[in-house]
Amino acid sequence: MAQVRVLRQKIRATQSTQKLVKAQELIATSRIAKSQARVAASAPYSAQITQVLTALATASTLDHPLLAERDNARRIGILLMTSDRGLCGGFNANAIKAAEELAALIREQGREPVMYIVGRKGLAYYTFRQRPVAASWTGFSEKPSYADAEAAVQVLLPAFLAGSDGEVELPDGTKAAGIDGIHVVSTHFVSMISQVPRARRVAPMEVEYVGTDAPGGPLPSYEFEPGVDSLMDALLPKYVTTRIYAALLDSAASESAARRAACKNASDNAADIIRKYTLLANQARQAQITQELSEIVGGVEALAASSSEED
Structure with a gap:
């Protein structure tokens, strides 16, 4: 989550700079x-x-x-x-x-x-x-x-x-x-x-x-x-x-x-940086969601296994 937050901060800062140079x-x-x-x-x-x-x-x-x-x-x-x-x-x-x-x-x-x-x-x-x-x-x-x-x-x-x-x-x-x-x-x-x-x-x-x-x-x-x-x-x-x-x-x-x-040139470079950071943020967010789903699935499977043992 921290990585996604940092990337989004960089995107906002770059967008602000892009507006100025534009x-x-x-x-x-x-x-x-x-x-x-x-x-x-x-x-x-x-x-x-x-x-x-x-x-x-x-x-x-x-x-x-x-x-x-x-x-x-x-x-x-x-x-x-x-x-x-x-x-x-x-x-x-x-x-x-x-x-x-x-x-x-x-x-x-x-x-x-x-x-x-x-x-x-x-x-x-x-x-x-x-x-x-x-x-x-x-x-x-x-x-x-x-x-x-x-x-x-x-x-x-x-x-x-x-x-x-x-x-x-x-x-x-x-x-x-x-x-x-x-x-x-x-x-x-x-x-x-x-x-x-x-x-x-x-x-x-x-x-x-x-x-x-x-x-x-x-x-x-x-x-x-x-x-x-x-x-x-x-x-x-x-x-x-x-x-x-x-x-x-x-x-x-x-x-x-x-x-x-x-x-x-600065505006074009800023657009490239924004696209790069957006892709990285999306990848980081996707990885985070995948990890959370894996943890949920793992938790469900653990609960199911525990219930089977009790029966």
Whole structure:
């Protein structure tokens, strides 16, 4: 009887867990479509600002810090995007691995990687290992806004413009060393079952459309007012913000897809465990009933034998 009771307790506990992960799976499924819609909505603006800035870069002789490679770069910033919550499979582990590989490559080049973290899971990873984090942002990984991207740029861009020879004051009042480049490590949504971490440089800007044989054909002809240089100063920070915002949206869609897959696997595994425990409980109950019947039959036979002897 005790064995049956234990198995039934395990069944109830597993059913409770299954309900939780099933609810998380449904929530993640509903968020994927919304995240994908936001990614699609932001794509045209991102493409257009990149195209305009490329045209500006080819038409201008401006030596802007966001365009020029630095010969003696010493510190490179890495903005790592992770999730605030768990239960999303290898989403965070893969992103952190990509960031670590990029950091190792930067060290091989004789430069120092400087970590900036989005998401509690990434922050916990580096904090637990007592590794320095220049700045972090949490609480919005599943539903980022443009303001969240701006908050990150308000820290990253001044650090980049200051360079490795300068320093900047962070929002919390502390001082931080400048950097000579900004790379973003995020997770790209490929499909419902595939999300791939990738690293992209956002500063200095990488020109994506060059020449007449570039994708989309030659660059359109623009007339710039008030002037190319002033437009570059105004648009380049917006370009960096747009790229980071696009990465945040892509990462949010990937997180929801990874969580849906992880929760579905957990729910399926819970169903298998429930079936297994139910079978064991039924077998134990059947064995118990068989034993009780055997004891009853044995008792009846003993009484019958005793009565025969008395007669």
